[in-house]
Amino acid sequence: MIYIIFYFQVHQPYRVSRYSFFDIGSTKSYFDEELNRYIFNKVSERCYLPTNNLFRELILASDGRFKISYSITGTFLEQARTYRPEVFESFQELIKTGGVELIAETYYHSLASIFDIEEFLEQVSEHISAMEQYFGYSPTVFRNTELIYFDKLSDVLLNFPQIKTILIEGADRILMGESPLYPRFSYNHVHLLLLKHYKLSDDIAFRFSDRSWPEYPLTAEKYVKWICDLGLMEKEGRNLYLGLFMDYETFGEHQWRESGIFEFIKKVIELLLEVPFVRFIFPSEALRTLNYTPKGLSVPTPTSWADTERDLSAWLSNPLQWNAMKTTFELLQKAKEKNRTDLIPIIKKLTTSDHFYYMCIKYFQDGDVHKYFSPYDLPENAYKYFMNILADIEEKLED
Amino acid sequence: MRVLMLTWEYPPFIIGGLGMACYGLFRALSELGITVKMILPTKEEVYFEISKPEDADFPLAKRENGEPLRTEPLKFYPFFYSMPEESVYGSLSEMLSSISIFQRVERTQLKDIPDGVLERLRLILTQEDTLIQKVRSYSNNVLRLAEKISFDIIHAHDWLTYPAGLILRKATRKPLVCHLHATEFDRALGFGHPVIHEIEYLGLNLADVVITVSNYTKGLVLEHYKVPENKIRVVHNAFIAKSFSPKKIKKFKEPVVLFLGRLTPQKGPRIFLEIAKKVLEKGVKVRFVIAGAGEMERELMLEASSLGIGTHIIFTGFLNRDEVEFALSLADIVVMPSVSEPFGIVALEAMHFGCALIVSKQSGVSEVIENAYKVDFWDIDKMVSYIIELVKNPELLRTLQERVREEVKRFSWKKPAEEVKKIYQELLQS
Numbered sequence: 001m002i003y004i005i006f007y008f009q010v011h012q013p014y015r016v017s018r019y020s021f022f023d024i025g026s027t028k029s030y031f032d033e034e035l036n037r038y039i040f041n042k043v044s045e046r047c048y049l050p051t052n053n054l055f056r057e058l059i060l061a062s063d064g065r066f067k068i069s070y071s072i073t074g075t076f077l078e079q080a081r082t083y084r085p086e087v088f089e090s091f092q093e094l095i096k097t098g099g100v101e102l103i104a105e106t107y108y109h110s111l112a113s114i115f116d117i118e119e120f121l122e123q124v125s126e127h128i129s130a131m132e133q134y135f136g137y138s139p140t141v142f143r144n145t146e147l148i149y150f151d152k153l154s155d156v157l158l159n160f161p162q163i164k165t166i167l168i169e170g171a172d173r174i175l176m177g178e179s180p181l182y183p184r185f186s187y188n189h190v191h192l193l194l195l196k197h198y199k200l201s202d203d204i205a206f207r208f209s210d211r212s213w214p215e216y217p218l219t220a221e222k223y224v225k226w227i228c229d230l231g232l233m234e235k236e237g238r239n240l241y242l243g244l245f246m247d248y249e250t251f252g253e254h255q256w257r258e259s260g261i262f263e264f265i266k267k268v269i270e271l272l273l274e275v276p277f278v279r280f281i282f283p284s285e286a287l288r289t290l291n292y293t294p295k296g297l298s299v300p301t302p303t304s305w306a307d308t309e310r311d312l313s314a315w316l317s318n319p320l321q322w323n324a325m326k327t328t329f330e331l332l333q334k335a336k337e338k339n340r341t342d343l344i345p346i347i348k349k350l351t352t353s354d355h356f357y358y359m360c361i362k363y364f365q366d367g368d369v370h371k372y373f374s375p376y377d378l379p380e381n382a383y384k385y386f387m388n389i390l391a392d393i394e395e396k397l398e399d
Numbered sequence: 400m401r402v403l404m405l406t407w408e409y410p411p412f413i414i415g416g417l418g419m420a421c422y423g424l425f426r427a428l429s430e431l432g433i434t435v436k437m438i439l440p441t442k443e444e445v446y447f448e449i450s451k452p453e454d455a456d457f458p459l460a461k462r463e464n465g466e467p468l469r470t471e472p473l474k475f476y477p478f479f480y481s482m483p484e485e486s487v488y489g490s491l492s493e494m495l496s497s498i499s500i501f502q503r504v505e506r507t508q509l510k511d512i513p514d515g516v517l518e519r520l521r522l523i524l525t526q527e528d529t530l531i532q533k534v535r536s537y538s539n540n541v542l543r544l545a546e547k548i549s550f551d552i553i554h555a556h557d558w559l560t561y562p563a564g565l566i567l568r569k570a571t572r573k574p575l576v577c578h579l580h581a582t583e584f585d586r587a588l589g590f591g592h593p594v595i596h597e598i599e600y601l602g603l604n605l606a607d608v609v610i611t612v613s614n615y616t617k618g619l620v621l622e623h624y625k626v627p628e629n630k631i632r633v634v635h636n637a638f639i640a641k642s643f644s645p646k647k648i649k650k651f652k653e654p655v656v657l658f659l660g661r662l663t664p665q666k667g668p669r670i671f672l673e674i675a676k677k678v679l680e681k682g683v684k685v686r687f688v689i690a691g692a693g694e695m696e697r698e699l700m701l702e703a704s705s706l707g708i709g710t711h712i713i714f715t716g717f718l719n720r721d722e723v724e725f726a727l728s729l730a731d732i733v734v735m736p737s738v739s740e741p742f743g744i745v746a747l748e749a750m751h752f753g754c755a756l757i758v759s760k761q762s763g764v765s766e767v768i769e770n771a772y773k774v775d776f777w778d779i780d781k782m783v784s785y786i787i788e789l790v791k792n793p794e795l796l797r798t799l800q801e802r803v804r805e806e807v808k809r810f811s812w813k814k815p816a817e818e819v820k821k822i823y824q825e826l827l828q829s
Contacts, residue, residue, distance in 0.1 A: 021688070021715040022725055025650045319705035327709040361697070380700055384714055391651075391686075391710035398652055 002231055002240045003281045003289060004272065005194060006068040007143070007167060008248040010048075010091075011109050012040055012076045013354035015375050019385045024392045030346060035375060040083040047252035052090045054251075054262060058269055059099030066269055067099050067280040070248070071143050074107030074130050075352060088134075095135050101282035102131050104139035104163065110351035111315055113144055113153055114302065115329040121159055123348070128160070141283040143167040145353050147196065147245070147305040148312065151298060154186035163191070165283050167245060170195035171303045171310040181230060181240040183286055184297035192287050193297055196245040196305060200226065205246040209259035217260075220267030228275060238292050245305070307362075315356040320383045325356055327390050334397055343393060350389070358382035400823060402428070403550040403567075404437040405541060405560035409447075409458070412439070415661070416744040417557060417580045420612070420636050426455035427816030433823070436550055440537045440559075446544055463547035509829070512569040512605050520562050520601070523594055531594065538563040545571070552823050556580060558595055561602030568605070574826040577606035582619055585739040588664050600624050608822055610634050612742040613763025619739075632822055635767050637812040638747035644804050645752055648729045653684045654790050657730035657754070659723065659745050660737075662693030667736035667759065667776055669695070672703055674734065675712050677783045683790055685711070690726045692717035727752035731796060732789055737762050738776050746771065750807035753800040755789055757782050767810075770802040 017023075017032040058066050072091065080088040094100055106112055107127040112120035124142070131137045142163045144153060149168040157163050170180030180195035203223065207213045215222070227242065234240055247254065255261040272278050281289065306314035315321055332347045358374040359382045376382040404425065408418035425435045426449070435449040437458065447458035459467050524535040541563035554576040555564030561577060568575040583591035583599055590596070603609050603624050609631045611617040617633050620626050656675070660666040668689060675687040689699065689712065696714070703712040718726060727733070733749035733756055740762035747764065749756055756771035758764060765773045772785045789796045 021690075021713060022722060319701050323704035323707055323709065326707060330709065380697060380714075381716070383700065383704075384716055387710055387713065391713060394710055395651060 001289075002227065002242055002278045003286065004227070004242050004244065004278060005281060005283050005286065007103065007243065007245040007283065008068065008070050008250075009143075009246070010070055010072040010076050010248045012036070012043070012073075012079050013109065013352045014075055014079070014349045015039070016350075016355065016385055016389055018376075018381075019388045019392075021384075021388055024388055025395065030389045030392075031349070032375070036079060037083045039375075040079050040087075043249060043253050044084045044087045046257065047249050048084075048087045049090060050257075050262065051248065051251040052087075052094050054266060055099075056094050056097060058266065059094075059097045062099075062269075062273055064099060065273055065280060067101070067282050069101040069103055069141070069283050071103040071105045072131075073105065073109040074127055075109060075349060077130060077134060092135065095137065101141065101284060102135060102137045102139050103141045103143050103167065103283065104128050104131065104160075105143050106145050108348050108351050109145050109353055110348075111145060111148065111312070111325065111353050111356070112329070112351060113148060113156070114312065114316070115325060116333070117156055119329065119332060119351070120156065123351075124160065138162065141165040141167065146314070148302050149193075149299055149304075150302040151187045151300055154188055154191050158190065164287055165192045165194060167194050167196070167243065167283060168299070169303050169305045169310055170198055170243065173310070174297060174299050174303055179233075181234075181242060182238065182294065183241050183290065184294050187296055187298045189296060192294065194241060194243050194283055194286055196243045198305070198310075200242065201244050201246050204244070204261075204265070205250045205254065208250075208255045208261060208264070218264070220264055220271055223264075223268055224271045224275070227272065227278065231277060239289060241286055306357075313362060314360055315353050317360060317362050320359045320361075320379065321356045324359060324383060324386050324390070325351075327387075331390060331393055331397065335393075338397065340397065343396060347393060350386070355382070355386055359386070400432070400552070400820075400827070401434045401436060401550040402552045402554050402823065403545065403548070404435050404554050404556070405563050406437060406556040407440055407537075407559045409437065409439055415581070416636070416742060419744055420580060420742070421556060422455060423637055423639050423812040424816060424819065425449050426452050426639075427812035428819065429455060430813075431816055431820050433820060436548055438537075438541050438544060438563075440533065441540075444540060444544060446548060463544055465548075509572055509574060509607060511572065512565060516601060516605065517566065517569055519597075520565060523597065524562060526594065528594070534559055534562060538566060542566060542570070551827060552576065554578060555602065555606075558583070558598045558602060561598050565602060565605055568607075574607045574829075575605070576608050576610060576822065576826070577602045578610045578612075579603065579616055579620065579741070580612055581741045582616065582623070584619055584623055585616075585665055585741055586663075588738055606630070607826055608632060610819070610822070612636050613766055615761065615763050615766065616741040632818070634815045634818045635763065636742045636744055636747075637815050638744065638751065638807060638810045639812065640751050640807060640810070645724070645728050647753060648725070650729045651686050653686050654731040654796075655686050655688055655729055656732045656734060656786060657688045657690060657726060657749075658734055658736075659690045659718075659726060659749070660735070661691050662689070662695040662699060664695070665738055665740070666691075666693075667738050668693075668699055669702075670736040670738075670776060670779060670782075671734055672699060672712070673779050674736070674782050674786065675703070675708075676706055677779065678786055679706070679708050679711055681783075681787065683787055685786065685790055687712045688715060688726065688730065689713070690715040690718055690723070723748075724752070727754060730754050731800075732757065732786060734782060734786075735759060735762065735764075736776050736782065740764070747807055747810060750803035753804045755796055755799040756803060757785055768806065770799060770806050 014031045015035055104127055106123040108123055112123050131139055140162050147169045180197045184193045208218055302312050303310055328350050335343045335347055359379045361379045406421050410418050410422050429449050430452050437447040445460040449455050449458055461467055545567055552574050553564050553567050555561050556578045557580050564575050583595045603626045611633050614633055617631050658671040662668045678685055700714055733754040735743055735746050735758045737759050742763035746758050758771050759776035760773050761776050774781045
């Protein structure tokens with residue numbers, strides 16, 4: 001049996017303003033309200049609303065056999081409720097169908113797991129509370145920001161006994177030639193690790209409309225054949241778990257409507273529903289459908305799903321990023337000590353990983369994906385605006 | 400007395416200190432009854448006349464016949480501005496061959512420039528380098544205009560205008576003054592672009608008088624360009640203070656130490672970073688601000704942030720004029736650690752804004768100010784100890800800040816202008 005686990009990341013950061021040195025001490029807002037509203041509305045039109053509709057129809061039409069999972073960040077939910085309540089309601093509707101599993105993560109989509117474990121636990125709690133409050137859902141599966149995972153994380157998650165399963169990147173460097181289709185146990189054998197099949201995931205997320213890709217154009221029939229062929233290598237009847245993990249914005253935003261992405265995914269799902277040895281499941285269902293004992297997997301250094309390195313380098317590969325992130329968590333610590341409830345939520349929004357992603361310079365010369373996502377012209381400027389904001393907060397903390 | 404001024408910068412088109420120095424000097428010269436006719440790198444074929452001090456603030460663009468140009472914005476093309484569009488003046492060699500049409504003023508005392516020099520300049524200026532192309536366009540423009548307007552002396556500011564000055568000197572035999580605000584040795588910290596060195600060499604050696612903005616620069620000219628000492632005059636820059644001394648603004652609880660300048664090796668931003676590092680390592684609470692843009696920005700930012708000093712070293716990026724003044728009014732101490740600074744007008748500005756000063760001895764301005772710590776640019780430990788001394792003694796800091804405000808008031812462009820006028824008179828009498 002091939003079990004398909006669709007997982008989508010739904011996230012929007014609070015992008016910061018072009019906060020100059022001379023704005024320090026002024027009343028200028030840290031966050032670019034206008035830009036955030038504009039982007040949220042744009043992506044809502046292109047992706048969230050049409051994709052939610054499509055998936056809702058597919059779930060209803062399949063009689064519950066089509067299943068998907070989401071992690072929806074706190075910063076996304078806050079913006080949805082402020083800028084576009086109908087998007088928020090559309091997710092509520094979708095979840096009511098019963099075909100959706102919600103996954104826990106850090107509320108602020110941060111790298112707190114790397115810098116500040118206390119804060120990490122706090123942000124996970126905040127996120128679990130939000131899932132319960134808004135959707136009446138208690139997650140039992142966890143995914144860390146951008147699929148960041150390392151052995152220690154499994155220990156830390158013992159603080160949440162309800163969490164049984166973790167989604168991680170099927171990075172070559174940890175699998176060492178083994179297939180990502182077989183779930184693994186964490187090094188301490190506490191959590192089941194579901195691995196992203198990055199080849200088949202990225203075929204949709206990154207390569208679908210790439211005309212220089214030899215497989216272009218990717219048809220639903222071809223893609224479904226690739227999935228069905230996965231079973232050929234399994235001779236002992238072990239169940240396979242295909243993790244198709246991607247940004248939700250793949251549909252309609254990264255891959256435009258004109259590329260045919262919506263027709264493609266609809267067709268893929270309809271075809272897969274007809275294959276007798278393929279089934280869709282929730283991530284939490286993997287544990288009970290296993291017909292063998294998974295092997296352990298050790299991940300001593302962090303992996304993630306970002307960039308070709310699949311490590312932390314998208315957010316922490318240069319001193320600008322390190323200094324900015326380190327200072328953010330230091331200020332957060334200070335604000336907590338002083339019980340500055342006015343500043344704590346603001347600093348937490350600054351822990352969002354995207355801010356540091358914009359400061360990445362490793363590919364900037366090539367105008368890579370970092371640039372595509374960045375609202376600022378240069379990583380240096382992203383750093384300047386961010387640090388000016390931190391300087392302003394630092395001054396306020398002394399008041 | 401009518402002086403043809405050749406300069407690459409004039410407010411509001413300013414890149415470095417040259418534009419502000421020209422403004423101050425030209426304005427003061429006009430007060431002494433000298434008529435300045437200035438040619439800038441404009442696309443339009445125009446010159447600017449400054450015969451009254453008011454003209455200096457809003458110089459009027461005039462056509463060759465003296466008619467004012469319509470009030471449309473001009474198109475400039477200094478370094479960072481756009482390229483001149485297709486030159487309307489034909490090729491340079493065409494221009495050079497037309498030199499004979501100039502009315503030759505026979506001044507036997509003034510030595511003629513050898514023909515070989517002209518040939519060499521023609522060769523240099525036909526290089527396919529964007530900056531050299533701009534110089535070529537400018538020279539063409541100057542030659543075309545100079546035919547039609549009357550003047551007694553040619554005064555060229557920095558190498559970009561020296562070729563035009565030299566060709567004009569050859570064509571008219573009118574005395575040429577080459578004013579040196581910065582040499583290629585300062586900009587490049589050692590050997591720079593060979594073509595620029597050559598143009599500087601030719602300009603300085605073939606000019607009738609060389610004016611340098613400091614003894615420091617005079618030393619460079621003597622050492623590197625072997626210009627006869629009796630031909631060099633030192634005229635220090637000055638500063639036009641606003642009528643009032645601006646108030647200090649308090650933005651940070653900790654004292655602010657400011658670096659203000661382009662982020663190029665010449666200005667010593669890396670030295671400033673070293674200073675900041677050492678001061679912060681000693682646990683002294685100070686905010687260091689690096690204000691300005693330039694080719695070293697990224698490497699400096701990477702280095703600063705790798706010290707893990709949080710927000711204690713802040714980069715502002717490029718500043719416009721208002722922002723420069725704002726930055727100065729919130730700084731307590733300004734450090735000018737230039738490795739080689741012909742003058743360093745920023746020091747005088749900082750004084751006007753009541754900032755305590757630490758300047759490198761390798762600067763012209765250190766020759767003319769008293770109330771400043773003067774340190775060799777490489778003596779980082781000494782600068783660190785001065786900063787700590789000032790931060791720990793607020794009383795001392797305040798006294799120094801008051802003193803510099805007073806001291807800067809005595810600077811005026813009157814004296815430099817008188818010295819320049821005297822040079823003109825000598826040249827015209829000879």
